Amino acid sequence: MIKQHALFIYNPFSGDMPDKDDIIASICDHLGNYELWKTTGEKDGEKIKKLVKDGDYDLILVGGGDGTIKMVAEALEGKKIKLLPIPFGSANGLATCLGLKTWEDSLESLDKGSTIDMDLMDVNGQVSLHLSDFGLNAGMIKKFEDGDERGMVAYFKNSLSSLRDIKPYPFKIILRGKEENVEAKMLIVANGSKYGTGATINPGSKMDDGIFEIIALNPNGLQEWLELTYGVMREDLSGLDFVRRWSADRVSIENSAEAPFHVDGEIVEVKNKVSFQLRDHKIKMYWHPENHGL
Ligand SMILES: Nc1ncnc2c1ncn2[C@@H]1O[C@H](COP(=O)(O)OP(=O)(O)OP(=O)(O)O)[C@@H](O)[C@H]1O
Structure with missing residues (x-):
């Protein structure tokens, strides 16, 4: 059981996993102190910034593809909160680069506490x-x-x-x-x-x-x-x-x-x-x- 205060953000529309709800339940079983939030498709970037600002989170789990992870990464600028990608998208480019091929890989990584200080690229802003x-x-x-x-x-x-x-x-x-x-x-x-x-x-x-x-x-x-x-x-x-x-x-x-x-x-x-x-x-x-x- 993970003790960190976690926010689990997921995109119900990314990828096409048939059993996503069961997977989300299994991930939540792993977390002790957490809130679950699903993206809405409308102004999610702003909403996530507010959630991050108002909450006192140590960790954000992101179930989605690169689009969803990007919104969260932007909301974390200037903060020390850790980010755990969970590959729910169709391509999962970032998660693939991080060796997180499945949601089980993500949980293993969380248990082991393996993190890097990843560089973030800026492309025309x-x-x-x-x-x-x-x-x-x-x-x-x-x-x-x-x-x-x-x-x-x-x-x-x-x-x-x-x-x-x-x-x-x-x-x-x-x-x-x-x-x-x-x-x-x-x-x-x-x-x-x-x-x-x-x-x-x-x-x-x-x-x-x-x-x-x-x-x-x-x-x-x-x-x-x-x-x-x-x-x-x-x-x-x-x-x-x-x-x-x-x-x-x-x-x-x-x-x-x-x-x-x-x-x-x-x-x-x-x-x-x-x-x-x-x-x-x-x-x-x-x-x-x-x-x-x-
Ligand atoms: N509740 C929602 N309803 C409709 N669209 C949503 C909702 N939440 C997020 N979205 C849309 O999902 C898109 C982001 O998807 P994301 O990139 O995470 O997944 P993907 O396209 O399946 O994955 P990948 O990037 O790996 O191919 C955005 O266009 C966003 O507006």
Whole structure:
């Protein structure tokens, strides 16, 4: 039984778990002193800020996907409250990076008390929890393979049938006062190591080291696409000359060709220039080190 004063926030609409109510009851059995609150879909960010301000919580459990966790993370700025993600979403990008693949992993992590002071990325003033990307998105490839066209922009429908034909986008990367012009089919800015699908695009990254990574991928032809796929599977992209990687705590990226842009797996309106930096506030986040999440 956990003694900390806990607030358990969950999103009744995230993901599609059939037995969510039973799982919530099992999690509540684990907590001693807690309040349960479900999101409403209306001004939840403001409501959560008020709950956090008025309550005297040591711990917030969040049952939802990245969208729900993001709202809570924003409400915790300047506070020392610990956050435990419970992967109730459909993709669960952040939870995957933290090694929290199931709600049981989350409870194990809570019992063990394993936390990190996680860096929080700021993308043009919005929070990004684990990664943003320009261009071809791994989640979209997966949806395409699954025959699910939800969320795909029109041009993907025409071009994805042949991955090899996709043209690179030009990007200008402004890093430590220097400009670098790069051509890439995918450009990823990541604090986390993987997509919610489990694909490791930023092997070896740490979420609490005060830096994030910028990764440009420009594979050409079937051979290089296969090499990339193999590298992602064995979590090692070293030695691939169509992969470039930089580390930074701030960067600006000019996206003059308006490559599609996603933050934590959600499509975001394309901006010609996007600024990334780490926020001053870190979040005390539970994780599961044995699952090699970071
Ligand atoms: N009670 C509610 N009714 C309708 N929509 C809700 C409600 N509560 C939250 N939402 C909506 O849920 C969305 C956030 O979902 P979230 O990202 O957590 O889950 P998901 O999309 O299933 O997961 P993932 O990001 O892992 O794919 C927001 O758009 C929010 O407005």
